[in-house]
Amino acid sequence: MCEFKVGDEVYFSPYNLNYYESHGVIIRFEQSIDQKRKFAVIHCGHGIFAREYHVFPENLYHTEEEALDILKQRFRFEVNEVKKNIHTLEDLLKFLYNNDVSVDEDDDDSVWKERVAVRELAKEICGIELGK
Structure with missing residues (x-):
């Protein structure tokens, strides 16, 4: 440094x-x-x-x-932390049932890492594109 x-x-x-x-x-x-x-x-x-x-x-x-590179690395780590225990469609559905991944426009503490993890897992597990 x-x-x-x-x-x-x-x-x-x-x-x-x-x-x-x-x-x-x-x-x-x-x-x-x-x-x-x-x-x-x-x-x-x-x-x-x-x-x-x-x-x-x-x-x-x-x-x-x-700075942006470090922030991207942190975000990627957090997305991977969400994904690490979700391996099957059943795991994904349970995660979605137990976690709110909807976007609240007024909430600064949004759930982007969870949303990205769900989007990636839907593609990996089911072949479904949820969007960007």
Whole structure:
């Protein structure tokens, strides 16, 4: 991992969200309350939309492509975690019966990893294309 310094423009996933990437400028470094870790304070946006994020250095990236690649890897891992115990049509139907995979437009905590897993499993197990 490269070292970062004040003034660097960086990319990251705010609050450790898995599917969102943002960028800003490091304005300072601070110690955590327990004094065990250092984190970067990153300023993003302008005017009333300006925000500050506190991000550990291991979650910072120099380029947007690097950040997006890491987010895609995390997402893929989570999809595979959903899929790991579903091997048959019966398993898939039980999963669908016990889990809500519908999209709630007002809910930021959506079920995309579950939806992607179900779509892939429907194709793998049944040969059915559910869409994109």
